[in-house]
Amino acid sequence: MTQIAIRAATSDEVASLHPLIERAYRGETAKAGWTHEADLLFDDRTSVAELSALIADxxxxxxxxxxxxxxxxxxxxxxxxxxxxxxxxxxxxxxLQASGLGRRLLAAAESEAVARFGARRMEMTVIHRRTELIAWYERRGYVPTGETRPFPVDPPRPELDFVVLEKAL
Known part of the structure; x- marks a missing residue:
């Protein structure tokens, strides 16, 4: 994949960002890719308000x-x-999943973590039932820490608990 520009989002891009995230994580459109949560979760992945707050933080x-x-x-x-x-x-x-874009984004995230925040480690959480996705991250150097965290819903849904993965940067 060529001609990809990666840069920080601005607040005026939330309107285009939100539908991309929903398409990739939830609903029938997500099933065109292999990393979706559409069979596990049926609500919205995020909201315009949440994305705006993330960009402002x-x-x-x-x-x-x-x-x-x-x-x-x-x-x-x-x-x-x-x-x-x-x-x-x-x-x-x-x-576009399985095109190499995820690897490029992951590399950009790791570089950004070091440059912007002085990070020496990166962690992430993945729903424990998503074994193919966990294996994908492991092939890129992320290692399960042994820690689990609850999925943020009430009431709790243990079948959605997260595993924590970490990588030295």
Missing amino acids: PDRVILLAHRDGALIGCLQVAHVGDDLAYLGMLTVEPT
């Missing part, structure tokens, strides 16, 4: 990937500790 950055002016991917990097950053919401347009 100085301890977070959302990186966008564009090709020929079209938004095709994104992810979030957050500063969560002295040398620790968190990777979240890695999103690739469903029809």
Whole structure:
């Protein structure tokens, strides 16, 4: 995949960012890709208000990937500790999954975590039932820490617990 521009999101891009995330994570459109949650969760993945707050937070950055002016991917990097950053919401347009864009976004996130937040480690959480996705991250150097975290719903749904993965940067 060539001609990809990756840069930080601005607040005026939330309107195009939100539908991309929903298409990739939820509903029938997500099933065009292999990393969706459409069989596990049926609500919205995020909201316009949440995305606006993330973009406004100085301890977070959302990186966008564009090709020929079209938004095709994104992810979030957050500063969560002295040398620790968190990777979240890695999103690739469903029809472009398995094209190498996810690897490019992941590399950009790791570089951004070091440059922007001085991170030496990156962590992420993945629903434990998504074994293919966990294996994908493991092939890129992320290692399960043995820690689990509850999925943020009430009442709790243990079948959706997260595993924590970490990588030294």
